[in-house]
Amino acid sequence: MQFHLDQRSGLPMYLQIVQQVKEALRLGLLDIGDQLPTVREVVAELAINPNTVAKAYRELEREGLVDARQGRGTFVSSTLIASSLEHHESLRRALLAWLAEAQRAGLDAESIHALVSRTLREALDRRAA
Amino acid sequence: MAWLTWRQHRPQLLATAGLLLLLAVAAVVTELPIRAAYHRHALSSCLPPATRSGCELIVGHFRSEYAARVGMTRYLAVLPALAGLFIGAPLLAREFESGTFRLAWTQSLSRRRWVLSRTLLLALATVVAAALVSALTMWWRRPFDDVGGRIGPHAFDVEGLVVPAYAFFAFAVGVLAGMLLRRTIPAMSLAVGIFVAVRVGVETLLRPHYLAPLHRTADSVAQSARGRDWILENRLVDSVGRQIPTAREDLAIVHAQRARVDPQDYLLSLGWRRAIVFQPNDRFWTFQAIETGVFVLLGALAVMATVALVRRTSA
């Protein structure tokens, strides 16, 4: 798989990698037993710090999604397809309800967007720290 | 390391080889008629201690015929200086000018090894080239040295062991100058300046005294008497050994000419003689060994100073 990074997203790079792996797991692009690109491959592709990739892979390992096998690489050990898809619909409904509430409170699309992204960033920051 | 040294100095080394080849061809071409004349006139039978009649005339004729060509060999004395100019001076100066010393000094080799191996390899090449030039010159000058000797500077400076020694010294001084000045052109100037000063200084101040010179009193008062020795002093003295001032000599000659007497006979009749101080021709190899020692020592000191400076430099 290939990663792409957005330096302006405000999201730490290692988290962007973590999220993209999870996204691929959710969409079924990665399956159990598949190998993630090696640290060196990612680094050669994206020109980023090898420690950043290593940190992302450690995070994925900590969450039980991948397995690092000494000297052979990092392999997918679990998948997110089932767990996430079944929740998508209910979460989407909750979000729609919240959006309706926000509009009633007088927020326009721009303010809603700003509020969501700020809250998301803070939440992730807190989790990262 | 040998490859690296060769690769970095390829142009100079190739130019040196080309120069050698050119010299060899020129030497052979110009020498052949000289050798032919030498044998035609049977000059070998005129060499001391032989006393063939009419030799003075034959030798004189032979020498004057080729005087211009023999004179040319004096210019070979500049060749060792070229080693300092074009091989020695740029060796370190160019590394400083291009900043590549920062590359070279940050590899895994010690600076000492780096500078020593390059210096010694190039010194070796320089010495070999100079030795070849020297051997070639000796072969070429052989007929003239046989009749005229080779202890005098005209031959001594371009023959024997001293030529490689001069070249080594010039090279080492060039390297040191490059280290001190860090720029090629100024280093070349400094190297040549030091080389010429030391060479001239040694030749005029030291060489005449390597061994105590000999003294001889010539029966003749003629000044042009030329043997195979290196004449250091040739003075006109009276019967008790006091020097005759030039003014007095001139006066005596004028006096003789007025009286229509041969001036030589007149001066002899006054009891005047020529007192000659000289170094005999057979001291050639002894002097060569001593002078070689002097220049090898000076060159070695320059190399040691360079190594110490390279190791200590903070730049």
Added chain:
Amino acid sequence: MSALLDTSALGKRYRRTWALRDCTLTIPEPSIVGIAGPNGAGKSTLLGLAVGLLEPTEGAVTVCGRDPRRDPAALADIGYVAQGAPLYRGFTVGEMLDFARISNPRWDQPLATELLARSSSATQVSALSPGERAHLALALALGKRPALLLLDEPFARLDPLASRELLRLLMEGAAEIGSAVVVATRVLTDIERVCERVVLLGHGHVGLDGTVEELLASHRLLTGARRPLGRIRGVEEIVRERSSGRQLTLLVRTNGPVADPTWSVEQIGLEELLLAYMAPEELPSPQPPEPSRLRWHG
């Protein structure tokens, strides 16, 4: 195990001016460290001391526990690319690699050739573009498999594309050999995306030293109405103060959340943060030009 790079009270004086003074730094493990600072801040001097080209005037520097000037064995652990990436101009790329192979017992020829896969080994060094030169110089340093890689202004004179290519090669090499990388640069944007730690030098002194995360987390930009300044809760130190009209902008170092509703609190980028430390004095507010005089300066 000793630190990859360790300096203590390191100082270097040229005649009367100190190029670097009282510099104490430790790089304990492989990481990517940016040395930032304006021209003449002492970046090159620090690197030159670390690789043994320069003799310290005071203090000490060791690489993997060894003094690079006294112990030539230390040189094998250091990869160094000097400013301007000096190379032998008359050599071909292949001959430069031969040079490095001869000069380094631990030389890794396969790695170096792999990193240089894109340029032909028969090309003359003098015919290389600035980007290719920088590439070659970096490959020569990486081929030593050093524990510590020191790069002095590697991105100067490179266009953005060549800079990115060089950074990619640098990261690939660092991933392969696991070395610490120290990059001295005026323009931090070149390495911002990879840099884990920043050391800011100014006038020969260490002005700031910390991980990028720490630095970004502990600095905030406060904007509010102009007023006499008292203590602001959560602010430890005001780094820079700028005012224009009725507005006041503060760059502050924080020691907790700034929970004061009269200030708008924003994150600050690394580049701007370092610039603020480089030129902390208050500058006059730029006067907006009159509308009729506006010109397009493309």
